[in-house]
Amino acid sequence: MKTIDERPVQVQPVRGTRWKKHHAEDVAGRSYTFICAALLIVIILSIVYFVASKGLATFFRDGVSLGDFLFGTTWDPEGNNGEPMYGVLPFIFGSFATSVLAALIASPLSICASLFMTEIVPGWGKKLLQPVIELLAGIPSVVYGFIGLTVVVPFLRNVFPGQGIGIAAGAIVLSVMILPTITSVAADALASLPRGLKESSFALGATRWQTISRVILPTVLPSILTGVVLGMARAFGEALAVQMVIGNAPHIPRSLFESASTLTSVITLDMGNTVMGSAHSNALWSMALALMFMTFVFVMIVRLLERRHRI
Amino acid sequence: MRAKLTDKIATFFIVVFSLLIVAVLVGLIGFILVRGLSHIDWHFLTSVPQTIREGGGIGPQLFNSLFLLVLTLIITIPLGLGAGIYMAEYAKPGKITGTIRLVVEVLSSFPSIVVGLFGLLLIVNTFGFGFSLFSGALVLTIFNLPLMVRITEQAFRSVPKEQKEAGLALGLSKWKIISSVLFPVALPSIVTGTVLAAGRVFGEAAALLFTAGMSTPRLDFTNWNPLSPTSPINPFRPAETLAVHIWKINSEGLAPDAAQIAAGASAVLVILVLLFNLFARWLGGVLYKAMTASKRMG
Numbered sequence: 001m002k003t004i005d006e007r008p009v010q011v012q013p014v015r016g017t018r019w020k021k022h023h024a025e026d027v028a029g030r031s032y033t034f035i036c037a038a039l040l041i042v043i044i045l046s047i048v049y050f051v052a053s054k055g056l057a058t059f060f061r062d063g064v065s066l067g068d069f070l071f072g073t074t075w076d077p078e079g080n081n082g083e084p085m086y087g088v089l090p091f092i093f094g095s096f097a098t099s100v101l102a103a104l105i106a107s108p109l110s111i112c113a114s115l116f117m118t119e120i121v122p123g124w125g126k127k128l129l130q131p132v133i134e135l136l137a138g139i140p141s142v143v144y145g146f147i148g149l150t151v152v153v154p155f156l157r158n159v160f161p162g163q164g165i166g167i168a169a170g171a172i173v174l175s176v177m178i179l180p181t182i183t184s185v186a187a188d189a190l191a192s193l194p195r196g197l198k199e200s201s202f203a204l205g206a207t208r209w210q211t212i213s214r215v216i217l218p219t220v221l222p223s224i225l226t227g228v229v230l231g232m233a234r235a236f237g238e239a240l241a242v243q244m245v246i247g248n249a250p251h252i253p254r255s256l257f258e259s260a261s262t263l264t265s266v267i268t269l270d271m272g273n274t275v276m277g278s279a280h281s282n283a284l285w286s287m288a289l290a291l292m293f294m295t296f297v298f299v300m301i302v303r304l305l306e307r308r309h310r311i
Numbered sequence: 312m313r314a315k316l317t318d319k320i321a322t323f324f325i326v327v328f329s330l331l332i333v334a335v336l337v338g339l340i341g342f343i344l345v346r347g348l349s350h351i352d353w354h355f356l357t358s359v360p361q362t363i364r365e366g367g368g369i370g371p372q373l374f375n376s377l378f379l380l381v382l383t384l385i386i387t388i389p390l391g392l393g394a395g396i397y398m399a400e401y402a403k404p405g406k407i408t409g410t411i412r413l414v415v416e417v418l419s420s421f422p423s424i425v426v427g428l429f430g431l432l433l434i435v436n437t438f439g440f441g442f443s444l445f446s447g448a449l450v451l452t453i454f455n456l457p458l459m460v461r462i463t464e465q466a467f468r469s470v471p472k473e474q475k476e477a478g479l480a481l482g483l484s485k486w487k488i489i490s491s492v493l494f495p496v497a498l499p500s501i502v503t504g505t506v507l508a509a510g511r512v513f514g515e516a517a518a519l520l521f522t523a524g525m526s527t528p529r530l531d532f533t534n535w536n537p538l539s540p541t542s543p544i545n546p547f548r549p550a551e552t553l554a555v556h557i558w559k560i561n562s563e564g565l566a567p568d569a570a571q572i573a574a575g576a577s578a579v580l581v582i583l584v585l586l587f588n589l590f591a592r593w594l595g596g597v598l599y600k601a602m603t604a605s606k607r608m609g
Contacts, residue, residue: 022484029486033401036393037411040460043453044414047421047429054432112328120325129329132336138507138584139339140514142557143577147339149561150346150570176335183332207318230420237422239517240558264424264517271428271521276436288425295425299417 048292054282055289058086062279069286075250075266077280086283090252092290094167094262098242099235101171101256102178107228109175110182111217118190119212129183137180145244148173153245162257165247170262173241178231185227189220222305229305233298237291239264263287340581347578350571356579359529360556365568369576371527374543375444375550379523380513382448382546387455388505394456395463400489419457426453427518435522442549447523451512458511462504466497495602503595510587514580516554524549525559553580 058064064086072087079085113133117126152172157164193216201211217224247259248269267284274281358368394411402408430450440446470493478488527550531541540548551559557576560569 022487026484026486029489030401033393033397036390037397037402037460039390040394040411040414040418040456043456044418046433047426047453050429050432051425109328109332112325113332115325116329120322120329125329128333132333134507135340135585135588136332136336138510138514138588140516140554140580140584142514142516142554142561143343143580146557146561146573146577147342150574151342176339179332207314209318209321210314212321233420237420237424239422239424244558244561264422267424267428268517268520271431272525285428288428291422291425295417295420295422299413299420302416303413 051285051288051292054285056286058279058282058286062282064279064283069283073252077270077283084279086279086286088263088266088283088287088290090250091261091263091266091287093252094170094246094260095236095264095294097167097260098170098174098246098262099232101167102174102235103182103228103232105171105175106179106182106231107224110179110186110227110231111224113179113183114186114190115212117187119208119216133180133183136176137184141177141238141241142244144173144177145241148241148245156257160257162255163247163259164257165245165259166253166255166257167246167260168256169245170242170260171256173245174235174238177238177241178235181231181234182224182227185230186220186224189223189227190216193219222308226302226305229298229301233295236294236298237264239268243268263291267291340585343574343578343581346574347576347581350575351578355575360572361566365566367566367568367572369553369556369572369579371530371543372551372553372556372576373579374530375523375527376513376552376554378544379444379447379451379519379550379552380509382444383451383455383512384505384509386448386452387459390452391456391459392463392501395460396467396489398460399464399467400485400493415457415460418453419461421454423454423515423518424520426450427521429453430518431521440547442522442524443547444523444550445546447519447550447552448546450518450522451515454515454518455508455512458508459505462508463497463501466500466504467493469500470496498602499595499599502598503591506587506591506594510584510591513587514554514584516552516558519552519555520558523552523555525551525555527551 058069059066069086069088070092071089072085073089074085074087075090076085113129117129148169152169153164155164156162156166156169160168197215197219198211201215206214242262243265246262246265248261248265249259250261250266253260267287270280271284274284355368356373357370359370360372361367398408398411398415402411427450430446430453434440434446434449435442440449467489474492474496475488478492483492528548529541530543532543534542535544536542537544537546539545542548553576557573557580560566560573560576566572
């Protein structure tokens with residue numbers, strides 16, 4: 001046992017023997033945690049640098065023009081029909097179509113779920129839906145892809161013309177995957193609303209729906225949009241689940257039920273079959289660069305929405 | 312009366328849509344279990360996969376997934392704790408802190424395939440680790456780190472201020488306060504968060520395709536020399552995980568029972584994720600009790 005009357009700790013570390021163990025600990029701990037935090041910056045800078053250095057080679061070394069790359073509709077990197085063509089518009093279209101559609105399907109459902117948890121039955125509604133949302137978030141993406149392949153695709157094939165694979169199948173699978181993201185952001189926003197807002201609306205004689213539609217939803221709209229953008233970002237970057245159900249045809253489909261491709265699905269399929277440093281491989285890296293760029297755009301939008309919310 | 316009617320209709324739709332989500336989850340899990348459970352037996356869980364013939368198992372894949380998870384956590388936990396503690400306790404509002412916060416945000420919404428490509432370029436090729444468990448673990452660390460930082464930061468921030476002030480009043484050094492006062496209180500939420508994050512890592516496949524590889528060498532489970540290429544615990548051998556295996560047999564499986572294997576493997580994956588979920592809650596509760604001598608609120 002130590003005695004109680006220990007000297008008060010010397011505040012400034014002094015040289016020589018007065019430099020105590022806890023000073024050393026303090027400095028070591030502080031430096032260690034700072035190095036860990038700085039490592040995050042190093043990681044992101046190196047990701048940006050390496051992906052950009054490979055991705056930009058398409059334009060600077062292989063001489064593909066940015067316009068041909070972004071707006072070209074022919075993807076023929078091996079040059080099977082003459083000149084190799086690196087038009088990725090079909091994939092950009094596929095990525096946007098699937099993620100926007102997925103957000104359109106998932107948003108109303110998520111908003112209803114978050115209202116159910118916070119406004120309709122705050123007690124057991126939360127107890128019921130919270131674990132459901134967490135489990136949906138926890139199911140691995142390949143399992144979603146597998147279910148899409150064994151349930152969604154055959155269903156679409158039976159109901160609609162076509163093979164069942166395509167943008168519709170991708171969007172349905174993605175919409176379930178991004179439900180948890182949107183719901184949890186929306187539910188957090190609803191739960192943090194000041195009580196007075198709702199109570200004064202009820203006191204004026206408004207019904208619950210009037211309160212929800214005219215007071216609550218307009219107030220939390222920026223937060224809900226934040227959730228939707230985060231969900232879209234997740235859908236945009238999702239690779240395997242989409243690749244399994246979308247069909248992987250390299251052109252812009254004429255219907256939602258026709259085989260298509262996204263940026264991620266092409267990278268997933270082709271990267272293993274190309275030689276590092278070849279023009280084909282570099283074009284795939286350029287697509288990764290485009291994905292990364294879109295991530296930055298999504299994060300920027302989220303930041304802007306949050307800033308507006310604060311005012 | 313129109314307002315009341317609208318209110319009733321709107322409520323009805325909100326309830327229906329919410330129950331629809333519950334139904335989707337129940338349907339999903341029910342479907343996976345019904346399809347997969349019949350295929351799961353001891354042989355399936357332990358034997359090696361077959362490429363062309365029937366009756367392949369998922370033994371090596373299951374082992375790879377668990378081993379890779381352990382490797383990833385060994386790297387992620389110290390780094391994530393450090394960065395999280397820095398953000399919660401040391402970081403002062405300013406440019407650097409703002410940058411780190413932005414970095415965490417960007418990293419956590421990075422597409423996993425892009426992180427995988429980065430791993431392929433830097434870790435697999437430039438550093439020369441090849442397709443290996445170690446490369447996979449490093450990539451999963453990048454993928455998991457932002458989550459871990461957030462979990463730690465939130466856990467430290469939710470410790471009551473009085474506890475910290477009491478420590479300061481006793482003249483404890485900052486590090487002593489962090490390690491002996493704040494950390495024990497924050498531990499239950501950190502552990503719960505870590506196990507939940509581990510479940511996410513467990514199901515990740517896109518980042519591993521080009522880092523841990525899509526094949527497993529023939530493993531000899533009696534060889535425990537970590538440097539031998541046939542040893543299961545050699546971290547520098549290629550390793551196909553369970554999630555990658557599901558993807559592979561769905562897209563290029565040649566075995567006649569590929570669909571059943573995919574169903575069985577998906578069921579195993581989902582059951583493990585469910586177990587992670589339950590385990591996280593249970594462990595968090597137990598630790599909370601042990602650390603604070605009271606039940607968790609809410």
